[in-house]
Amino acid sequence: MTALRRIGTSLAAPALAVVVALVITTLVILAIGQNPMTALQVLLDFGDTPAQQTQAIVVILNRAVPLFLAGLAVSVAFRMGLFNIGVEGQYRMATVVAAGVGAAVVLPAPLHILLIMVVAMAVGAIWAGIVAVLKVTRGVSEVISSIMLNFIALGTASWLLTGPLRGSEEGAAIITTTDIPESGRFPALNGLFDAIGLAQPRGQLFGFLIVAVVVGIVISVLLKRTRFGFDLRATGLSPSAATASGIDARAMVVKTMLISGAVAGLIGLPDLLGRTYHFGTEFTAGLGFLGIAVALLGRNSPLGIAFAALLFAFLDRAAVPLQFADIPASVVTIIQGTIVLSVVIANEIARQVSRRRAEHGTGQASAPAPDDGATGTGPAGTRIDARQEAGA
Amino acid sequence: MAAAGATGGTPPADGVPYAVELRGITKRFPGVVANRDIELRVRRGEVHAIVGENGAGKSTLMKTLYGMHRPDEGTILLDGRETTLRSPADAIAAGIGMVHQHFMLADNFTVLENIVLGSEPTRGGRLDRAEARRRIRDISERYALNLDPDVLVEDLGVGDRQRVEIAKVLYRGATTLILDEPTAVLVPQEVDELFGNLGELKREGLTVIFISHKLDEVRKVADSITVIRRGTTVGTADPKTTTARQLAELMVGSELPSPETRTSTVREAAVVQLTGLTVPSAVGRPAVDDVALTVREGEVVGIAGVEGNGQAELVEAIMGLRPLASGTVTFAGQDITGWSTRARREAGLGFIPEDRHRQGMLLEAPLWENRILGHQTRPPAVKGPFIDRRSARKDTERIMREYDVRAPGPDTLAHALSGGNQQKLIIGREMSAAPKLLIAAHPTRGVDVGAQSSIWELLKDARAEGMGILLISADLDELIGLSDTLHVMLRGRLVATLDPSSLTPDELGGHMTGAHDGSVGAA
Numbered sequence: 025m026t027a028l029r030r031i032g033t034s035l036a037a038p039a040l041a042v043v044v045a046l047v048i049t050t051l052v053i054l055a056i057g058q059n060p061m062t063a064l065q066v067l068l069d070f071g072d073t074p075a076q077q078t079q080a081i082v083v084i085l086n087r088a089v090p091l092f093l094a095g096l097a098v099s100v101a102f103r104m105g106l107f108n109i110g111v112e113g114q115y116r117m118a119t120v121v122a123a124g125v126g127a128a129v130v131l132p133a134p135l136h137i138l139l140i141m142v143v144a145m146a147v148g149a150i151w152a153g154i155v156a157v158l159k160v161t162r163g164v165s166e167v168i169s170s171i172m173l174n175f176i177a178l179g180t181a182s183w184l185l186t187g188p189l190r191g192s193e194e195g196a197a198i199i200t201t202t203d204i205p206e207s208g209r210f211p212a213l214n215g216l217f218d219a220i221g222l223a224q225p226r227g228q229l230f231g232f233l234i235v236a237v238v239v240g241i242v243i244s245v246l247l248k249r250t251r252f253g254f255d256l257r258a259t260g261l262s263p264s265a266a267t268a269s270g271i272d273a274r275a276m277v278v279k280t281m282l283i284s285g286a287v288a289g290l291i292g293l294p295d296l297l298g299r300t301y302h303f304g305t306e307f308t309a310g311l312g313f314l315g316i317a318v319a320l321l322g323r324n325s326p327l328g329i330a331f332a333a334l335l336f337a338f339l340d341r342a343a344v345p346l347q348f349a350d351i352p353a354s355v356v357t358i359i360q361g362t363i364v365l366s367v368v369i370a371n372e373i374a375r376q377v378s379r380r381r382a383e384h385g386t387g388q389a390s391a392p393a394p395d396d397g398a399t400g401t402g403p404a405g406t407r408i409d410a411r412q413e414a415g416a
Numbered sequence: 417m418a419a420a421g422a423t424g425g426t427p428p429a430d431g432v433p434y435a436v437e438l439r440g441i442t443k444r445f446p447g448v449v450a451n452r453d454i455e456l457r458v459r460r461g462e463v464h465a466i467v468g469e470n471g472a473g474k475s476t477l478m479k480t481l482y483g484m485h486r487p488d489e490g491t492i493l494l495d496g497r498e499t500t501l502r503s504p505a506d507a508i509a510a511g512i513g514m515v516h517q518h519f520m521l522a523d524n525f526t527v528l529e530n531i532v533l534g535s536e537p538t539r540g541g542r543l544d545r546a547e548a549r550r551r552i553r554d555i556s557e558r559y560a561l562n563l564d565p566d567v568l569v570e571d572l573g574v575g576d577r578q579r580v581e582i583a584k585v586l587y588r589g590a591t592t593l594i595l596d597e598p599t600a601v602l603v604p605q606e607v608d609e610l611f612g613n614l615g616e617l618k619r620e621g622l623t624v625i626f627i628s629h630k631l632d633e634v635r636k637v638a639d640s641i642t643v644i645r646r647g648t649t650v651g652t653a654d655p656k657t658t659t660a661r662q663l664a665e666l667m668v669g670s671e672l673p674s675p676e677t678r679t680s681t682v683r684e685a686a687v688v689q690l691t692g693l694t695v696p697s698a699v700g701r702p703a704v705d706d707v708a709l710t711v712r713e714g715e716v717v718g719i720a721g722v723e724g725n726g727q728a729e730l731v732e733a734i735m736g737l738r739p740l741a742s743g744t745v746t747f748a749g750q751d752i753t754g755w756s757t758r759a760r761r762e763a764g765l766g767f768i769p770e771d772r773h774r775q776g777m778l779l780e781a782p783l784w785e786n787r788i789l790g791h792q793t794r795p796p797a798v799k800g801p802f803i804d805r806r807s808a809r810k811d812t813e814r815i816m817r818e819y820d821v822r823a824p825g826p827d828t829l830a831h832a833l834s835g836g837n838q839q840k841l842i843i844g845r846e847m848s849a850a851p852k853l854l855i856a857a858h859p860t861r862g863v864d865v866g867a868q869s870s871i872w873e874l875l876k877d878a879r880a881e882g883m884g885i886l887l888i889s890a891d892l893d894e895l896i897g898l899s900d901t902l903h904v905m906l907r908g909r910l911v912a913t914l915d916p917s918s919l920t921p922d923e924l925g926g927h928m929t930g931a932h933d934g935s936v937g938a939a
Contacts, residue, residue: 249802251792258789261778267737268767268775269790270758 037374038321038328041366042335048362049355058351066349067342074223080341082225087337088330089236089294090308094315095322095329096243097148097288101166102324103247104280105260110155110170111288112312113177118148119292120181120201123303124189126296127202136208137297141235144293145286151177152285153278160274166281174312181303191302200304210235210297232294239287244326246283256280288312317364323371336360433496435460435592435623436481436512441490443476450476452648454490458592458640463614463624465634465655468644468667474627477644478594481625482514483507494592513590515581517597521569528552528565531584555586559616575606579613592623599633611637629667631660643667681714682900686746687853687884688734693743695729695908702741703729705908711853711884716875718887718899718916722928726908727888728770731857734886735767736760748852762793766851768842770858770888772835776842779831783823784812786830787845794849811848819844820870836867843874854878857888872898892921904928 050060070080094111101108108114122144131139154173158164191202212228247253259266259276267273291311296303318336322328339360343353434457441454451473458464468474480487483501492499494510501507504514521530528548537544537551549565556563561579569577578598585593595614599607614624614637628634634641635655642652643666651666690709697703704726711717721727732738734745736757744753752760761767767790769775777786787808788797796807812826819840823833830838839859846854856875860868875898879885889895895902896916904912904927912927 249805251798251801251803254785254788254792254803258778258781258785261780262774264774265776265778265789267757268735268769269792270756270761271792272756272758 037370038323038332038367041321041363041370044366044370045359045362049359052358053351053355056352062349063346063351063355066345066351067339069345075225078217078222079225079227082227082229083341084334084337085233086227086230086294086298087340088333089230089233090291090311091314091318091336092236092330092333093239093287093291093294094311095318095333096240096315096326097284097291097312098315098319099322099324099326099329100243100247100256100287101280101284102319103260104256104276105263106277106280106284107167108152108155108170108281108284108288109167109316110152110173110177110312111284111291111315112310113170113174114148114151114285114288115291115312116181116309117151117177118144118289119296119307120184120189120303121147122289122293123201123204123296124184126204126208127189127191127302129208130205131207133207136205137210140204140208140297141290141293144289146289148287148289149282149285152281152288156278156281159281160277166277185303185305189303192304198304198306200300200302203301204297208297209301210293212298228298230294230298232298235290236294239290240326240330243283243287247326252279288315291315317360320364320371321367323367335363432460434458434493435495436625437493437496438477438481439491439493441477441480441487441492443480443485443487450647451480451487454644455649456642457652458623458625460495460623461618461621462639463618463626463637465626465628465638465641466644467628467631467634467641467663472644472667473647474644475596476647478514478596478625478627481507482512482594508588508590511589511591512594513585513588513592514594515578515585515596515598517600519577519581521577521580523570524568526566526568527563527572527580527583530569530580531565531587533584535588551587552583555583558620559583559586559613561613573606575602575609578602578606578610582613582617590622592625593617594625594627596627597629598626599628599630607633631663631667635660635663680900681880681882683713683715683882685713686710687713687715687748688886689746690734691744691746693730693733693745694741695726695733695738696741697729701908703908704733707743707905707908707910709886709903709910711886713852713882713884714879715900716879716885716887716898718889718895718902719905719910720889720892720895720902720924720928721905723890725905727857727905729908730905731767731770731855731886731888734855735765758793761790761849764850764852766846766849766854768839768846768854768856768859770861772838772842777830777838780829782827782829783816783821783833783841784809784826786841787812787815787826789845791845791849815841815844815848819847819874836863839863839871840867843871847874847878851883853884853886855886855888858890859887860889860891860894892924896921896924 049063053060053063070077094115097111097114098108122140125143126136126140129136129139151173152170155166155170158169159166185199185201189201190199192198192200210231213231213233214224214229216229217224245253247257255266255271255276256279258269259271259273263273266276292303292307295308300307314336318329318332321332321335322330339356343356346355347353436456436458438454438456441451441456442449443451454477456466456477466474466477479485481492481501483503483506486500486502492501494512499510501510501512507514522533525533528545531552532543532548537547539547552563552565555561556565559582561583563576563579563583569580572580582593598610602610611633614626617624618639626634626638635658638655640652641655641658641663643650643663645667653663653666688709688711690707693704693707693709694702695704707730709717719727719730729738733740736752736755736759740753744751746752747760747763747765750763752763755763767775773779778789784805785808788803791797796804796811798804799807809826815821816823816826821833821837821841821844823837830841833841843859854875859875860871863871872894875885875887885898887895887898896919899916902914902916902919902924903910904914904924906928914924914927
């Protein structure tokens, strides 16, 4: 009952936010003189043939996988009260190095993929670790250092791409790393469609989807069921209480950032191992920043982030078809932006409402509470006097 | 009792309307009536004290008078005119000023800047410092506040800061000043200075409403007294004819439970031993200075002292939350000076923190998670690296039952509980780990009388079972009643060791202020 109600209230805020965002977007589309219903149709139109429809699903899932990983990376840090704005830089660094390493070696298939993943996670973790070390040793705000490291990461990734890891021909329009050989490519999941009796789509469904699901489950268990996760969440809820309970706050900052960075390192791999097989100037950018929005929308819970990633991917899919319908693709961005803003506001309102309800709901000691800690010396003074008089 | 019982319904003799009159003020919060039928009459130009225990509703009443919320029933009359106060701005416009207990000053601003902040005199869009300075000097002289407008607030002592707060209120033209527990943060000399200032204010015709629970001070400074108990005014008293005992009876309404323990259970073995413990502070002299202390099995060692004399730092040093400048902590025969807080807790240190919201609980987490807090490495909370949710829930239910924690269930969020129930949960949690030493900092602060006596019982039982307890408290009866040995802490040092069996609270009070004065209570 209480669990049901809690789920209900936790869903109410995002649902309301989506509705508000749709209303605002409708107004925007009306303002630019287009028909909002057309836009809605485009959003919901997955195509006419079964193959087209499954293709739309593949596009959505393929986009959702990296978004999910990005949201997860951000949320791990969020849960401890750390703002890892540097996911963008972490995954770019991780992807370029992993692409380079993956192309340079030849190993049996599973090992090759595993090596690329480990390299990517390690690079992401190291890049995030710099932020952590700066924070615990020098007190540098993780927001500032991770933003700065984003710039450094972009520059370094470009240098690696044009310099040591360059694989494309001199003078080619698009600069890329050398392609990862067959053994390092992640097999597609298209067999799944046959298995459940759907039409084969044109494109390939990223096999990395499975890795993302596993990572999501691992992170979920880690946060909810383990001591480490408890320490992490406790630190996020109240650093002072966490420290008093014996949690080493500095070690937690380092560990959490390493985990966040390691997950961030995986963000680029679905594309790298499932489609492009190389890192290049046209490699998907901005996933780290979208991850912040996805984490916010998903309220930092792995399941919520999965839904948020799917919603964002669903909206992103419509970007091209919208242009065919003469509606600017930026409508999608507007919807996404307003959803996130509305969610942030709705979450805050929900939090205040539940807090106020709890504070006032239990009657005694809640209203006079401001007196409690504040007045200091307690009833001592009173009783001194009582005794004094008794003695006098 | 007779003098105190005569409620002040009489109008002022000279027919001048009351500066402040409250009639039948009632303020409800969902599920609780914080103020009920409050009657208050304050004459122009007097110091009027409002006394009552913690949680009696003094603060709610003052918030009503300062426009921070509106009463559900009743009327407020200022100088005889019915007034509706919608916000503190309304109250300020009506000449009411509030001096908060916790100062609201910007440290890196000067006295002048702090005073004018929010109502700056301007000339051509810029702060008119000359005009501000002139007015502040004027106020300072008139009320003998002795303020230098150009000093940075961070360089001022507590007493000076309080005068800045008073000047801030006067600068805004207040004619009625509300002082919320103004002496709680002051040392005795500063209290005397403050009372001198209040005399000046009174002489200039201003009205002062003085909130306190310290009866001695109230009787010294007030011209009349209104007593609040359980949210309502129970009477007014003339400080000249009422004894402190009569006031105390009015305030409390009944005999309080006694924390006293009788037979000694002190054993030979020392649980914890501190030698030369010194904790540095950010500025000047160390917060804890060369403290040596031993707690034995079955012994309650009390630390008495005016708050802010290093007790909090001492506790944090023992818990490993604060670095030491020097000294050692020996616990159950082992030197634990370099140990982490977690290692100390695992070794058998229990901790009831002074501020349970800051250090004792995760307010936005359910009770069963709060059961785990501080015990993350021990059963029943964990199984290997995993949290054992079922056992944690079950054990939370046990604590709720055995320690009488009133809450719907282990999944209730901690901030839904009252202070007393939160405290009982913390105590139950710490006791469940069967610590060798329990550090209890203000264990009954902010809890109701019923919870207070059950917490005392729990501590007594634990002591009888051989637990060592380090008790830090501001409640002198609690200290004298529970302690086997009592140390007095002053400016970071242990300045006296007393025998609680032959000690009166006023003797102890004398030691705490450093100027032992046994004649305070003579009425």
